[in-house]
Amino acid sequence: MSFSVTEPTKGTKWFAGVFVALYAVITLVPLLWIVATGFKSPADSIAYPPVVVFEPSLEGYVNLFTERTRATPDMLEAAGPAETWYDQITRERGTVISGPSRYGERFLNSVIIGFGSTFLCMALGTMAAYAFSRFKVPLKDDLLFFILSTRMMPPIAVAIPIFLMFRNLGLNDTHLGMILLYTAVNLSLSVWLLKGFIDEIPIEYEEAALIDGYTRFQAFYKVVLPQAATGIASTAIFCLIFAWNEYAFAVLLTSGTAQTAPPFIPTIIGTSGKDWPAVAAGATIFLVPVMVFTILLRKHLLRGITFGAVRK
Amino acid sequence: MTLSPMETAAAKTPDGLAKRIRGFSDRTIAWIFVAPTIFLLLAVNIFPLIWTIRLSFTNFRVNRPNNDVEWVGLRNYERILTDPDVWNTMQATAHFLIWTITLQVLIGFTLAYLINKKFKGNDMWTTIIVFPMMLSPAVVGNFWTFLYQPQIGLFNYVVAFFTGADPASFSMIGDVHLAPWAIVIADTWMWTPFVMLICLAGLRSIPDSIYEAAECDRASKWRQFWTITIPMALPFLMLAVLFRGIENFKMFDLVVQLTGGGPGNTTTLTSIDLKREAFEKWRTGYSSAYAVILFVTVFGLASIYVKALNKVKER
Numbered sequence: 001m002s003f004s005v006t007e008p009t010k011g012t013k014w015f016a017g018v019f020v021a022l023y024a025v026i027t028l029v030p031l032l033w034i035v036a037t038g039f040k041s042p043a044d045s046i047a048y049p050p051v052v053v054f055e056p057s058l059e060g061y062v063n064l065f066t067e068r069t070r071a072t073p074d075m076l077e078a079a080g081p082a083e084t085w086y087d088q089i090t091r092e093r094g095t096v097i098s099g100p101s102r103y104g105e106r107f108l109n110s111v112i113i114g115f116g117s118t119f120l121c122m123a124l125g126t127m128a129a130y131a132f133s134r135f136k137v138p139l140k141d142d143l144l145f146f147i148l149s150t151r152m153m154p155p156i157a158v159a160i161p162i163f164l165m166f167r168n169l170g171l172n173d174t175h176l177g178m179i180l181l182y183t184a185v186n187l188s189l190s191v192w193l194l195k196g197f198i199d200e201i202p203i204e205y206e207e208a209a210l211i212d213g214y215t216r217f218q219a220f221y222k223v224v225l226p227q228a229a230t231g232i233a234s235t236a237i238f239c240l241i242f243a244w245n246e247y248a249f250a251v252l253l254t255s256g257t258a259q260t261a262p263p264f265i266p267t268i269i270g271t272s273g274k275d276w277p278a279v280a281a282g283a284t285i286f287l288v289p290v291m292v293f294t295i296l297l298r299k300h301l302l303r304g305i306t307f308g309a310v311r312k
Numbered sequence: 313m314t315l316s317p318m319e320t321a322a323a324k325t326p327d328g329l330a331k332r333i334r335g336f337s338d339r340t341i342a343w344i345f346v347a348p349t350i351f352l353l354l355a356v357n358i359f360p361l362i363w364t365i366r367l368s369f370t371n372f373r374v375n376r377p378n379n380d381v382e383w384v385g386l387r388n389y390e391r392i393l394t395d396p397d398v399w400n401t402m403q404a405t406a407h408f409l410i411w412t413i414t415l416q417v418l419i420g421f422t423l424a425y426l427i428n429k430k431f432k433g434n435d436m437w438t439t440i441i442v443f444p445m446m447l448s449p450a451v452v453g454n455f456w457t458f459l460y461q462p463q464i465g466l467f468n469y470v471v472a473f474f475t476g477a478d479p480a481s482f483s484m485i486g487d488v489h490l491a492p493w494a495i496v497i498a499d500t501w502m503w504t505p506f507v508m509l510i511c512l513a514g515l516r517s518i519p520d521s522i523y524e525a526a527e528c529d530r531a532s533k534w535r536q537f538w539t540i541t542i543p544m545a546l547p548f549l550m551l552a553v554l555f556r557g558i559e560n561f562k563m564f565d566l567v568v569q570l571t572g573g574g575p576g577n578t579t580t581l582t583s584i585d586l587k588r589e590a591f592e593k594w595r596t597g598y599s600s601a602y603a604v605i606l607f608v609t610v611f612g613l614a615s616i617y618v619k620a621l622n623k624v625k626e627r
Contacts, residue, residue: 006520006524006527008429008430008431012429013429013430013431013432014431015426016426016427016429016431017429017432017433017434017437019426020423020426020427020431020434020437020441021433021437023419023423023441024437024440024441027440027441027443027444027501027504027505028440028443029466030444030452030455030456030459030466030501031443031444031447033455033459033466034455037458046463046464047464048463048464048469048479049469050464050465050466050469124348124349124352125349127344127345127346127348127349128345128346128348128349128350130345131341131342131343131345132346135338135339135341135342135345136338136339136342137342137343137346143346143350146353147349147353149611150353150357150358152558152607152610152611152614153357153361153562153607154561154562154564154582154583154586154603154606154607154610155562155564155583156564156583156586156587156590156603157364157586157603157604157606157607158356158357158360158361158364158603159590159591160360160364160367160374160590160600160603161359161360161361161363161364161367161600162356162360163374164363164374165359165360165363180352180356181356183352184352184353184355184356185356187349187352187353188353191349216336216341244448245447245448245449245451247448247449247450247564247565247569248564248565248583251450252587252591261451262448262451262565263450265450265451265454266450266451266454266569276458279454279455279458280455280458283451283452283454283455286448286451287447287448287451287452290446290447290448291443291446291447293446294439294442294443294446295439298435298438298439298442301442301509302509302510302512302513305445305506305509305510305555306510306551306555309551310510310513310548310551
């Protein structure tokens with residue numbers, strides 16, 4: 001190893017490592033607490049002092065996915081022995097399952113709207129980004145700034161006319177309406193990020209393709225898109241995460257059919273007060289996919305969160 | 313060999329049309345590619361914005377569509393700007409903005425500085441630290457209310473453990489003095505990694521050779537920090553502040569789930585106030601004017617800031 005004056009000393013490294021690790025562990029506590037609470041029984045979840053070691057229970061998950069009604073001992077006896085493990089869990093609490101809860105539906109809505117808007121956003125965004133990167137578009141800088149500025153508007157500020165507009169068009173509380181809305185919200189991100197990625201592809205590749213007799217469209221499809229694949233994939237994940245996490249529009253514009261999970265999870269309540277294990281279970285199922293995506297994205301994270309303003 | 317969708321389309325197009333597509337000038341293609349994006353943004357952003365501006369001069373109420381809509385001129389604006397409640401909201405927002413940004417810059421920069429010491433496993437720790445900011449603020453905010461519970465919450469327990477206070481004696485979200493700090497803590501937990509990542513990029517962009525030169529000139533580490541590290545990382549820091557400023561000025565999801573604006577109006581940030589006016593009191597005209605004022609404020613402050621940022625970059 002060569003000696004360098006800029007290489008930190010062993011002691012410095014050790015100190016920095018311990019400090020950062022300590023911060024990471026502290027910052028992780030609330031998240032671990034969500035996951036742990038999901039596996040607690042209601043009594044354990046509200047125990048004082050808070051319990052760290054507990055007997056894991058799937059009650060939270062069962063409560064999350066089911067609606068239950070209270071049953072008298074006679075009724076329970078008349079119903080016969082529990083047929084499944086989840087039946088067993090609810091019966092121990094003196095309740096019977098009366099049907100599925102809405103969580104599954106809400107989660108599915110999040111998936112449909114998230115993926116639908118991401119797909120649309122990527123289709124429109126790639127085309128626009130390619131044009132901004134490769135052609136002389138009149139007023140290019142103004143248009144790009146306009147696209148970015150749409151992000152500065154507080155969602156609540158445009159929600160009023162969007163609410164009115166959607167009501168006139170029959171788009172209120174529909175999947176299509178939310179997909180279009182989230183596409184528009186995320187377009188600024190996808191255009192700016194993708195433009196950066198396409199800018200990095202040497203233009204010579206396309207020129208060679210054009211000389212070989214490709215049309216512009218073919219050059220775009222066969223040369224640029226494959227080259228930009230990683231960039232497109234990471235941009236797509238960013239769009240998906242933003243749509244997945246969005247709350248303001250979802251809570252204002254959806255109530256029934258198209259409601260996504262973020263406005264729904266906080267409204268989960270049990271038979272007596274807030275059912276925290278069920279809330280935590282719902283949150284865990286909703287948050288863990290994003291954590292997995294974050295790990296996949298780690299190389300492009302910085303670029304994504306700054307709209308491509310900072311590249312490593 | 314399978315045909316790509318483009319080729320299939322090309323094979324099906326009649327000769328004349330194919331020739332015309334091939335013959336598209338770059339300019340036409342550029343427009344074909346850009347138009348859908350611009351159109352969608354105009355429809356979902358600019359059109360509503362213009363509509364908001366128009367509504368802001370009226371007394372329209374969404375819940376009373378049969379009432380006559382009157383043109384009231386600037387009265388809505390006048391009422392907002394002279395309303396002490398609105399100014400209280402602005403104050404709450406300012407408190408929130410100033411403290412979250414200060415804490416996030418301090419902690420974020422320190423973390424970035426330490427991570428840049430390139431100790432073993434720094435990549436892994438960085439990824440772990442980044443988790444909170446990628447998650448849904450509404451879902452996480454809702455769970456923070458559980459951590460803040462006076463009797464059973466983990467946060468109160470930890471504070472009690474270190475200070476010896478009774479964990480049931482204080483309520484982070486029920487107390488008028490503590491609630492503004494409750495949202496600052498949760499937001500700082502969530503968004504410090506954002507500032508950290510940008511600072512890290514800034515620190516990594518400083519070439520080693522500058523430090524080597526400083527070392528040859530026998531500049532102390534302390535002096536190197538203030539004359540090399542800080543000035544060279546400054547544009548990045550300022551960018552981080554810009555992003556956090558805009559985002560937190562619009563802050564809605566995390567805080568509305570945490571405190572709902574209460575107790576009283578102590579944590580009613582502007583977006584929360586606006587939501588109440590628009591979607592609970594249904595004062596559409598009034599809240600439209602409110603929205604315009606907010607938008608102009610964000611846009612104005614951001615433009616001034618970007619100018620300053622560009623000056624620092626040029627230096």
